[in-house]
Amino acid sequence: xxxxxxxxxxxxxxxxxxxxxxxxxxxxxxxxxxxxxxxxxxxxxxxxxxxxxxxxxxxxxxxxxxxxxxxxxxxxxxxxxxxxxxxxxxxxxxxxxxxxxxxxxxxxxxxxxxxxxxxxxxxxxxxxxxxxxxxxxxxxxxxxxxxxxxxxxxxxxxxxxxxxxxxxxxxxxxxxxxxxxxxxxxxxxxxxxxxxxxxxxxxxxxxxxxxxxxxxxxxxxxxxxxxxxxxxxxxxxxxxxxxxxxxxxxxxxxxxxxxxxxxxxxxxxxxxxxxxxxxxxxxxxxxxxxxxxxxxxxxxxxxxxxxxxxxxxxxxxxxxxxxxxxxxxxxxxxxxxxxxxxxxxxxxxxxxxxxxxxxxxxxxxxxxxxxxxxxxxxxxxxxxxxxxxxxxxxxxxxxxxxxxxxxxxxxxxxxxxxxxxxxxxxxxxxxxxxx
Amino acid sequence: xxxxxxxxxxxxxxxxxxxxxxxxxxxxxxxxxxxxxxxxxxxxxxxxxxxxxxxxxxxxxxxxxxxxxxxxxxxxxxxxxxxxxxxxxxxxxxxxxxxxxxxxxxxxxxxxxxxxxxxxxxxxxxxxxxxxxxxxxxxxxxxxxxxxxxxxxxxxxxxxxxxxxxxxxxxxxxxxxxxxxxxxxxxxxxxxxxxxxxxxxxxxxxxxxxxxxxxxxxxxxxxxxxxxxxxxxxxxxxxxxxxxxxxxxxxxxxxxxxxxxxxxxxxxxxxxxxxxxxxxxxxxxxxxxxxxxxxxxxxxxxxxxxxxxxxxxxxxxxxxxxxxxxxxxxxxxxxxxxxxxxxxxxxxxxxxxxxxxxxxxxxxxxxxxxxxxxxxxxxxxxxxxxxxxxxxxxxxxxxxxxxxxxxxxxxxxxxxxxxxxxxxxxxxxxxxxxxxxxxxxxxxxxxxxxxxxxxxxxxxxxxxxxxxxxxxxxxxxxxxxxxxxxxxxxxxxxxxxxxxxxxxxxxxxxxxxxxxxxxxxxxxxxxxxxxxxxxxxxxxxxxxxxxxxxxxxxx
Numbered sequence: 002x003x004x005x006x007x008x009x010x011x012x013x014x015x016x017x018x019x020x021x022x023x024x025x026x027x028x029x030x031x032x033x034x035x036x037x038x039x040x041x042x043x044x045x046x047x048x049x050x051x052x053x054x055x056x057x058x059x060x061x062x063x064x065x066x067x068x069x070x071x072x073x074x075x076x077x078x079x080x081x082x083x084x085x086x087x088x089x090x091x092x093x094x095x096x097x098x099x100x101x102x103x104x105x106x107x108x109x110x111x112x113x114x115x116x117x118x119x120x121x122x123x124x125x126x127x128x129x130x131x132x133x134x135x136x137x138x139x140x141x142x143x144x145x146x147x148x149x150x151x152x153x154x155x156x157x158x159x160x161x162x163x164x165x166x167x168x169x170x171x172x173x174x175x176x177x178x179x180x181x182x183x184x185x186x187x188x189x190x191x192x193x194x195x196x197x198x199x200x201x202x203x204x205x206x207x208x209x210x211x212x213x214x215x216x217x218x219x220x221x222x223x224x225x226x227x228x229x230x231x232x233x234x235x236x237x238x239x240x241x242x243x244x245x246x247x248x249x250x251x252x253x254x255x256x257x258x259x260x261x262x263x264x265x266x267x268x269x270x271x272x273x274x275x276x277x278x279x280x281x282x283x284x285x286x287x288x289x290x291x292x293x294x295x296x297x298x299x300x301x302x303x304x305x306x307x308x309x310x311x312x313x314x315x316x317x318x319x320x321x322x323x324x325x326x327x328x329x330x331x332x333x334x335x336x337x338x339x340x341x342x343x344x345x346x347x348x349x350x351x352x353x354x355x356x357x358x359x360x361x362x363x364x365x366x367x368x369x370x371x372x373x374x375x376x377x378x379x380x381x382x383x384x385x386x387x388x389x390x391x392x393x394x395x396x397x398x399x400x401x402x403x404x405x406x407x408x409x410x411x412x413x414x415x416x417x418x419x420x421x422x423x424x425x426x427x428x429x430x431x432x433x434x435x436x
Numbered sequence: 437x438x439x440x441x442x443x444x445x446x447x448x449x450x451x452x453x454x455x456x457x458x459x460x461x462x463x464x465x466x467x468x469x470x471x472x473x474x475x476x477x478x479x480x481x482x483x484x485x486x487x488x489x490x491x492x493x494x495x496x497x498x499x500x501x502x503x504x505x506x507x508x509x510x511x512x513x514x515x516x517x518x519x520x521x522x523x524x525x526x527x528x529x530x531x532x533x534x535x536x537x538x539x540x541x542x543x544x545x546x547x548x549x550x551x552x553x554x555x556x557x558x559x560x561x562x563x564x565x566x567x568x569x570x571x572x573x574x575x576x577x578x579x580x581x582x583x584x585x586x587x588x589x590x591x592x593x594x595x596x597x598x599x600x601x602x603x604x605x606x607x608x609x610x611x612x613x614x615x616x617x618x619x620x621x622x623x624x625x626x627x628x629x630x631x632x633x634x635x636x637x638x639x640x641x642x643x644x645x646x647x648x649x650x651x652x653x654x655x656x657x658x659x660x661x662x663x664x665x666x667x668x669x670x671x672x673x674x675x676x677x678x679x680x681x682x683x684x685x686x687x688x689x690x691x692x693x694x695x696x697x698x699x700x701x702x703x704x705x706x707x708x709x710x711x712x713x714x715x716x717x718x719x720x721x722x723x724x725x726x727x728x729x730x731x732x733x734x735x736x737x738x739x740x741x742x743x744x745x746x747x748x749x750x751x752x753x754x755x756x757x758x759x760x761x762x763x764x765x766x767x768x769x770x771x772x773x774x775x776x777x778x779x780x781x782x783x784x785x786x787x788x789x790x791x792x793x794x795x796x797x798x799x800x801x802x803x804x805x806x807x808x809x810x811x812x813x814x815x816x817x818x819x820x821x822x823x824x825x826x827x828x829x830x831x832x833x834x835x836x837x838x839x840x841x842x843x844x845x846x847x848x849x850x851x852x853x854x855x856x857x858x859x860x861x862x863x864x865x866x867x868x869x870x871x872x873x874x875x876x877x878x879x880x881x882x883x884x885x886x887x888x889x890x891x892x893x894x895x896x897x898x899x900x901x902x903x904x905x906x907x908x909x910x911x912x913x914x915x916x917x918x919x920x921x922x923x924x925x926x927x928x929x930x931x932x933x934x935x936x937x938x939x940x941x942x943x944x945x946x947x948x949x950x951x952x953x954x955x956x957x958x959x960x961x962x963x964x965x966x967x968x969x970x971x972x973x974x975x976x977x978x979x980x981x982x983x984x985x986x987x988x989x990x991x
Contacts (some may be wrong), residue, residue: 002722003526018837021962024968030960036836039541041576042521045609046716046724054834057843079838084739247965255520283542287521302520304539304547357703 005049006295008409010094010103012087013039014055016258019080019109026248026276027109027124038283039290047131050294054093055107058086058352064433065135066162068117068424070383072435076118081126084109088133091269093235096141102293103269104238105129106286110273112152112237113183115161117383117393123154123183130271131162134169138232138398139431140147144168147231149222149265150175151214151258152239152273153249155186159237160200165193165369166376166397169231170201172222175431176242176251177227182357188328193369194342196375201225201254201332206320210313211257213321214242215242220325224330236267240275240285245303250275253308255281259288259298280305283294304393345403346371362386368411378408380415384392393424400429437489438472438984439643440651440889441477442496446698447912448473449885450481461882468498471633472856475708478641480957486832490643492984495622495659496650496888499630500623500670502950504721505654509622510569515587516614517550517574519961523557524575525752526613529618529723534558536587544580544958545571552590568594573601575610578911579900579949594710597624602666602911606898606976613616616717616725619667631659648893648944652713652718652729654679655894666820667727670720673884673947674732677855678711679891679981680706680883685853685875686989692823692849694716695883696856698740698844699757700817703826704732705847709983712830730981731827737818738771739858744831749800751814763789769796771815773857776807780861806908823870851875855883879991890987894943899932904962921970928973940979951981 015032039045049192060073069076077085084107112130115122117130122127134146148163150156150173163169173330178184192200203217226234240246242253261269270289275282280303303310330336340348347368349387354363363385370378376397382388384390392415396408408427415423416436425434438453443466451800452460462480467473474495476597503509513532518524519539539547561572570591581602588598597620602612638647640744648656650672662669677695681687687706693700705712711730718729736755743753753771760766761773763784769792775781776789790804797807831846853876854863857877867874879886901908903923909916913935937950956976962969983989 003522013834013836014841015836016838017958017960018839024963024966028961030961031964031970033960037608038521040608041542043609044522047610052834054832057841079842080489081837083841212836279541279543285518291522293805297523300518300520304519304541403529 003047005047006309007101007293008049008099009053009290010091010100011045011050011109012055012091012103012105012292014083014107015078015262016083019078020094021121021124024354026080028044031108032106032282033276034279035176035282035286044287044290047294047296050290051094053090055083055087055090055101056083057153058132060161062132062136063137064426065428066131066268067114067127068122068381068391068426070385070389070391071158071422076120077127080109082170082194083107084323085111085127085129085132085299086194088269088271089136091366092137095268101112104268104290104293105269106273110241111206112150112156114158114161115354117365117381119363119385119387119389120355120356120361122358123273124358125158125263128162129240130159130235131150133269133271134235143232145229145231146233146235147229148172148235149224149259149267150237150239150273151242151255153241153246153251154182154236154239154274155202155296157183159184159185160190160247164200165195165379166336167196167199170199170225170231172203172225173200174203174205174222177206180207181249186301188331191331194340194348194371197339197342198332198337201328203324205373206317208314209321210250210252210311210317211254212313212317213317214253216321217262217263217325218264223264228333230295232322233269234265234267236262236265236270237273238270238274239273239291243275243277243281243285245277245281245305246275248381252313253309254306255284255288255301255303256298258285259292259301262292263298293356342371344371345380349391355396370404372404373400375399375404378404378411380411389421390419391422392418392420394426396427396429398428405429437485437493438889439481439490439493440885440887440890441474441475441494442673442884443470443498443759444673444697444884448477448900450477451882451885451916452481452485452985452991453889455888456986456991457885458879458991461885463882470497470630471637474570474634475513475637480641490645492645493638493643494648494650494656494891495634495886496672496676496884497669498636498673500627500666501720501732503623503626503671504723508626510625511567512569512571512618512622513567514553514571514573514614514618515558515591517583517587518610519547519575521575523883527614528765529615530622532562532567535559538574538583539842540574540583541582542576543581544576544703544907544909546580546837548583550574550583550586554824555587556589563594568717569621569624570597571599571617573614573617577602577613577792578606578608578898579909579918580623580907581911582618586865587663596852597621604913605717606911607716607726609726611716612724612726615723616667616727618718619725620665623666624663628663628671628803629732631663634659641746646944650676650891651894653713653894654730654891655979656891656944657893661943667720670727671718674702674734675730676705676887677702678732678887679705681853681883681886682709682711682856682882683886683890683989684707684855684877684879684989684991687853690847690849692824692852694819694852694854696854696858697738698857699736699738700734701737702732702734703823704730705815705827705830715833731830733822735819735822736813740766740770743770743774744794745799746797751810753811753818762792769793771811774811775806775858775861777808781878797939811887812862813869816862818870819866845895853877855880856869857881872982875990877990878891878911889985892945892979892984893937893983894979895940895943895945896976896980897936897939899928899973901928901973913939925957925973928975929954932975932977936977947985950979951982952977969978
């Protein structure tokens with residue numbers, strides 16, 4: 002009988018009864034053909050591939066990560082809770098040692114959801130990976146986590162959540178932000194003052210092919226992971242780099258995704274975007290599941306591969322080589338131009354965030370305490386054009402005494418201020434408060 | 437009058453039912469010669485019946501499963517086409533398996549035409565090897581049978597029997613489709629010989645009424661029509677016991693059914709009179725198939741299992757059966773000996789049973805009665821643990837909609853029904869071990885034969901309509917037709933209903949007003965680039981396992 006050389010967990014939640022709107026790419030039909038292909042291949046009969054039943058995540062799981070405005074009920078529907086819960090099921094399967102790795106094939110996606118959530122951005126409301134990672138840290142005592150985001154769009158939500166965290170290496174490989182939503186994800190965005198170099202953005206030019214992705218993986222991502230030595234590797238497995246994808250311009254393939262997964266060997270993969278639902282997703286997902294299980298993927302190929310796949314152009318190959326040289330120099334050779342981070346200094350930044358799906362404009366003002374021992378106390382004041390004006394304070398896991406004191410002082414001051422809501426997330430005590 | 441006959445591993449049961457009541461029953465040992473066993477059992481139960489007085493006969497036999505397990509399958513050639521995905525060589529079955537080029541995608545569109553020369557070359561090699569039975573299977577043939585129809589045609593007319601994948605089931609699962617098609621082809625001759633011989637015996641006895649075989653899904657199928665689907669008659673024993681439980685008890689509410697036999701205990705869950713089905717299909721020997729089956733679980737503990745004591749002083753029961761109980765001259769103590777020693781059962785030599793219990797318990801310093809009592813407790817606890825795991829697994833099945841996740845429907849049996857030889861002795865112990873009211877029906881010993889006798893014909897179809905492709909396919913019923921953009925759920929249900937009734941009538945459902953159950957009903961709008969381009973309708977409907985009209989629960 003066919004046997005997986007690596008035991009693999011599969012959490013499949015196609016949410017056949019949920020859509021953003023009837024004709025939106027994120028709709029009921031999205032994983033229908035993937036399910037057809039997975040079932041027809043008989044993958045669930047392979048000895049060592051185990052399918053798990055989803056469960057909804059609790060508000061408590063969301064509160065470890067997000068400040069939902071005004072509250073969790075308003076921003077996360079049942080479908081979001083189940084998609085996030087599916088990731089928790091995958092995490093449990095891996096961390097309890099039942100499987101070697103797991104794939105959460107769930108929707109809706111989450112990697113555009115930031116720390117503060119007013120609504121839906123880039124089809125995402127809550128960040129499935131971050132909710133899973135913080136659950137893993139809480140339940141299993143794991144600290145060092147690497148996220149490799151291979152979605153075609155910059156994982157700006159995950160970047161935002163882990164911007165200040167020196168224990169999380171966030172690597173995003175995506176189509177260059179000058180040519181695609183959300184327009185961010187450049188190498189100069191390399192992490193906050195307490196976590197400089199822990200965010201690595203790899204913007205690839207449109208039409209990057211199999212060769213380019215696998216080159217970047219081999220020459221840059223794998224060495225970065227070796228250097229960081231994570232306890233666990235998460236893949237935000239977006240599938241929209243595919244040459245058949247209707248809303249992006251990349252040139253990747255099912256066999257490319259399979260090869261990437263076989264080399265990266267993530268402990269947990271989480272589906273993100275990917276909207277070529279009939280002519281890419283079925284093959285990409287079969288390729289990923291087979292690669293995770295250690296099965297030979299040489300027969301995994303789109304039916305139109307021969308006709309429509311074009312090998313990568315030489316100028317693109319050259320561009321990527323030059324980019325990798327530059328990024329290696331920054332992140333591996335130690336030539337990152339770091340900002341000064343003097344213990345106790347509070348650094349502030351302001352920015353505007355646009356929620357494309359829900360048409361919300363948000364204005365943020367952020368303060369972080371520079372700290373050499375922890376991620377630093379964080380305060381975010383956020384105002385939206387829906388009349389919300391909130392302030393949220395995060396005291397991170399493992400916060401030092403000074404940062405805790407600073408965070409609590411910020412919170413104390415804010416509850417006397419003119420905010421619609423004030424939030425405190427104290428990960429040290431495991432407390433979440435909202436006024 | 438109705439005849440029911442169940443061939444089990446060690447015992448063969450036969451019952452005769454008259455006007456909804458059991459009129460006669462017989463139990464004989466199963467011999468290696470299946471036809472001789474059938475003949476003996478028939479003679480035993482029919483001794484007082486005038487030939488021709490039978491309005492219906494149903495058999496649950498071990499013919500096909502034995503042929504599979506003993507590897508007595510006919511040499512069968514396979515021609516398979518797959519397209520991308522898993523390597524089709526991994527699913528090789530039979531002595532002459534050939535993969536040819538050709539690809540249909542998940543919607544049934546032809547992505548690559550079937551290689552005609554490849555099919556012809558494969559067919560001539562199969563013929564050259566002296567093989568005259570053929571199976572043809574393509575990936576996604578249930579969405580579009582084109583390539584299988586082409587392969588069957590292009591292979592030529594040198595074959596005496598050709599089985600096609602799309603006819604075996606409408607369920608998506610290419611490897612299982614290959615295995616199921618192969619089994620239907622490779623069992624064809626064996627099953628036909630068996631069926632011819634059985635018909636001959638029935639003729640000799642002057643029995644001319646309609647005759648049926650039991651299937652693993654708890655339904656029956658006309659014996660003569662079963663020739664096309666031999667694999668569908670395999671492994672019907674557990675189904676016979678579940679249908680027997682249903683016939684003798686009714687199984688209201690959520691009932692855990694336990695059939696305690698000589699070497700094994702089979703379990704199943706019945707929900708308000710409807711037994712649960714396996715999600716995909718039954719496993720036959722090494723083959724995972726798409727043959728619909730009741731969801732049953734078999735564990736290696738029965739009345740004749742060996743009981744021993746481990747070094748820590750714990751009793752262990754099964755899965756080995758050393759032979760008969762000591763009381764009947766067997767070599768090792770068994771739960772049956774425990775029942776005899778406790779005077780729960782009067783059969784064989786009571787003293788021998790008591791002595792065996794005494795010897796078994798001696799290392800722990802227990803007397804015969806204590807050992808016997810603990811043996812039955814241990815047996816019940818082991819069965820209970822297995823039943824709990826069985827129910828846990830059912831409740832862990834994945835669900836794919838928000839509605840199902842939130843509804844969180846869990847099975848929680850409210851009572852236990854025990855059948856099989858030791859049912860009266862073990863029911864009380866099960867009640868304690870599971871903490872649930874346990875009961876056993878009258879006629880508990882011949883429940884299987886009753887189940888075979890009164891099970892109605894079952895059938896299932898799957899329908900997929902895709903208005904973008906402009907086609908509707910019901911693979912099992914050989915339906916494929918063009919549809920227009922307006923084809924909707926109502927039309928789909930009507931079409932499915934007609935196909936299902938026709939199919940059920942073909943395999944022997946003669947009653948009017950068949951009870952049809954829709955088990956899956958989905959409709960998706962198909963959007964390509966923000967515009968609606970079609971609809972995708974998926975239906976699964978069937979006649980579920982149940983009892984023939986006129987049967988009175990309890991018998």
